[in-house]
Amino acid sequence: xxxxxxxxxxxxxxxxxxxxxxxxxxxxxGLRWLHADxxxxxxxxxxxxxxxxxxxxxxxxxxNLDALYxxxxxxxxxxxxxxxxxxxxxxxxxxxxxxxAAQIESLLEVFSDAAEHFRERGIGFQAFYSLSGESPARP
Numbered sequence: 001x002x003x004x005x006x007x008x009x010x011x012x013x014x015x016x017x018x019x020x021x022x023x024x025x026x027x028x029x030g031l032r033w034l035h036a037d038x039x040x041x042x043x044x045x046x047x048x049x050x051x052x053x054x055x056x057x058x059x060x061x062x063x064n065l066d067a068l069y070x071x072x073x074x075x076x077x078x079x080x081x082x083x084x085x086x087x088x089x090x091x092x093x094x095x096x097x098x099x100x101a102a103q104i105e106s107l108l109e110v111f112s113d114a115a116e117h118f119r120e121r122g123i124g125f126q127a128f129y130s131l132s133g134e135s136p137a138r139p
Contacts, residue, residue: 058071069113
């Protein structure tokens with residue numbers, strides 16, 4: 001049994017969802033695919049650098065949560081699929097002393113705020129996340 005399809009605006013644990021399956025869904029549905037594997041990140045700075053590179057954020061990205069929100073909400077859906085929106089995956093967010101529960105909560109709040117921004121524009125935005133040390137989904 002596959003997990004229920006989340007709403008068009010969601011920030012949810014990756015859980016048993018398979019990243020390759022989500023990527024295929026994004027392609028099929030015309031969603032802009034944003035994927036960041038943070039397995040090597042140990043600090044907030046590392047996480048921000050990983051997101052900047054993975055999401056192709058502009059050179060002026062400030063590396064803080066306000067700048068991340070600004071850059072996320074400046075992103076555009078795929079051409080020809082303006083209302084389809086985005087599918088984001090944040091894998092292996094660190095859980096150590098350099099990036100603890102408060103930082104994870106703040107980061108996910110930015111993604112929730114971005115989802116709300118896009119909802120107001122009639123554009124879908126889904127983000128899934130996993131924490132370091134979680135078992136990957138089975139194919």
